[in-house]
Amino acid sequence: MKEFIQSEAKAETAVLVGLITKQQNERKTIEYLDELEFLAETAGAVTVKRFTQKMDGPSSVTYIGKGKLEEIKQYIIAEEDAEREVGMVIFDDELSAKQLRNIEAELKVKILDRTSLILDIFAMRAQTANAKTQVELAQYRYMLPRLQRLWTHLERQGGGSGGGGGKGSVGLRGPGETQLEMDRRIILNRMSLLKQRLAEIDKQKTTQRKNRGRMIRVALVGYTNVGKSTLINLLAKSDVFAENKLFATLDTTVRKVIIGNLPFLLADTVGFIRKLPTDLVDSFKSTLDEVREADLLIHVVDVSHPDFADQIAVVEKTLADLGCADKPSLMVFNKIDAYTWTEKDPDDLTPATKENISLEQLKNTWMAKMGGDCIFISARERENIDDLKDLFYERIKQMHTQKYPYNDFLFQNYEDMAMEE
Ligand SMILES: Nc1nc2c(ncn2[C@@H]2O[C@H](COP(=O)(O)OP(=O)(O)OP(=O)(O)O)[C@@H](O)[C@H]2O)c(=O)[nH]1
Numbered sequence: 001m002k003e004f005i006q007s008e009a010k011a012e013t014a015v016l017v018g019l020i021t022k023q024q025n026e027r028k029t030i031e032y033l034d035e036l037e038f039l040a041e042t043a044g045a046v047t048v049k050r051f052t053q054k055m056d057g058p059s060s061v062t063y064i065g066k067g068k069l070e071e072i073k074q075y076i077i078a079e080e081d082a083e084r085e086v087g088m089v090i091f092d093d094e095l096s097a098k099q100l101r102n103i104e105a106e107l108k109v110k111i112l113d114r115t116s117l118i119l120d121i122f123a124m125r126a127q128t129a130n131a132k133t134q135v136e137l138a139q140y141r142y143m144l145p146r147l148q149r150l151w152t153h154l155e156r157q158g159g160g161s162g163g164g165g166g167k168g169s170v171g172l173r174g175p176g177e178t179q180l181e182m183d184r185r186i187i188l189n190r191m192s193l194l195k196q197r198l199a200e201i202d203k204q205k206t207t208q209r210k211n212r213g214r215m216i217r218v219a220l221v222g223y224t225n226v227g228k229s230t231l232i233n234l235l236a237k238s239d240v241f242a243e244n245k246l247f248a249t250l251d252t253t254v255r256k257v258i259i260g261n262l263p264f265l266l267a268d269t270v271g272f273i274r275k276l277p278t279d280l281v282d283s284f285k286s287t288l289d290e291v292r293e294a295d296l297l298i299h300v301v302d303v304s305h306p307d308f309a310d311q312i313a314v315v316e317k318t319l320a321d322l323g324c325a326d327k328p329s330l331m332v333f334n335k336i337d338a339y340t341w342t343e344k345d346p347d348d349l350t351p352a353t354k355e356n357i358s359l360e361q362l363k364n365t366w367m368a369k370m371g372g373d374c375i376f377i378s379a380r381e382r383e384n385i386d387d388l389k390d391l392f393y394e395r396i397k398q399m400h401t402q403k404y405p406y407n408d409f410l411f412q413n414y415e416d417m418a419m420e421e
């Protein structure tokens with residue numbers, strides 16, 4: 001009867017698990033788990049509980065300690081007794097095959113880690129053939145070293161107690177190494193097919209890019225949910241999907257933008273995130289080609305986010321991994337409308353923290369650091385957009401005249417011409 005009462009639309013519940021280590025203090029862990037909760041929400045799961053544990057480093061056997069695992073198990077049982085099913089337990093770091101297997105055997109619910117959760121969201125978001133192929137490939141990459149675990153899982157379902165196969169479905173009874181080998185081979189074949197398909201798409205895309213004409217190519221890059229799509233929509237008057245969810249954008253969109261009399265190409269790209277495995281980034285190579293081949297990068301930052309400085313570091317690191325560390329770039333601090341800070345009481349003599357910095361101070365600090373290479377705006381509230389356009393115009397015009405010295409006709413100032421006539 002329980003099934004009938006539970007509505008189909010009821011969101012799955014999730015329990016989050018994170019470690020506090022020497023490298024990752026409690027505050028950091030909380031921030032990471034906040035982000036993990038947002039990821040879970042994006043995937044459609046409601047977080048009901050968090051568990052953290054202080055350890056030197058993750059245990060290679062069960063990631064967390066035995067005692068903590070038991071505590072989580074007891075929590076799940078208690079919830080079940082109260083007719084509240086725990087749908088899944090999500091770990092903040094990537095789990096090895098061994099860890100997954102052991103944890104699953106103990107907790108007996110769906111176990112996810114940050115990577116598989118992100119892959120799940122990617123699968124949900126993928127629209128084009130390119131994105132779908134990339135996601136499928138990334139999923140197999142994740143799955144392959146963990147096949148053993150998937151297999152024991154199936155074995156449990158199929159095996160039953162009576163030996164000799166029990167009630168399991170065809171092909172799942174009495175599985176042995178041969179079956180595992182076959183599965184591996186099927187997946188490897190599928191992966192090489194997907195790689196082939198991506199190579200073809202790649203070729204088409206390269207040709208398309210060559211035919212785009214002589215225009216400077218600009219790419220918006222940044223952490224997920226900072227407002228990249230909102231900004232391209234504003235500048236290109238386009239309607240790229242933007243919403244308050246992580247990874248709203250998975251496919252690259254390129255738009256022609258004209259500022260004054262200067263046309264250029266602007267690309268919106270997939271957002272970056274912490275702890276994203278490098279081979280996952282590799283799977284999105286063709287999406288990220290737009291970044292690699294750009295003449296200018298616009299690094300968009302959500303200044304209203306408490307961890308924006310960390311996010312900047314993650315984006316810079318990812319860009320370096322892509323070989324783009326030295327590309328010319330501008331930094332756009334977005335969401336100034338949502339920036340908050342608490343003024344320090346004059347009696348409070350403790351050192352000022354990042355929560356005590358006014359927007360004005362923040363601007364001054366970054367301007368001092370970056371000179372004219374940064375700007376503060378609100379894409380949604382359209383604050384300071386004229387200055388942003390001026391900055392883009394100056395930079396891109398300079399690049400254009402350098403790269404295409406013979407078609408500077410683009411910069412004729414039509415007003416001046418009118419006066420000369
Ligand atoms: N307060 C405020 N919110 C903004 C601003 N710009 C964008 N947003 C909101 O931030 C959320 C994310 O915006 P997107 O444009 O989808 O962000 P994105 O960087 O493209 O995100 P992904 O594609 O998910 O990586 C949306 O809810 C926007 O409405 C801004 O200037 N101020």
Ligand SMILES: [Mg+2]
Binds near residue numbers: 229242
């Ligand atoms: Mg987007």
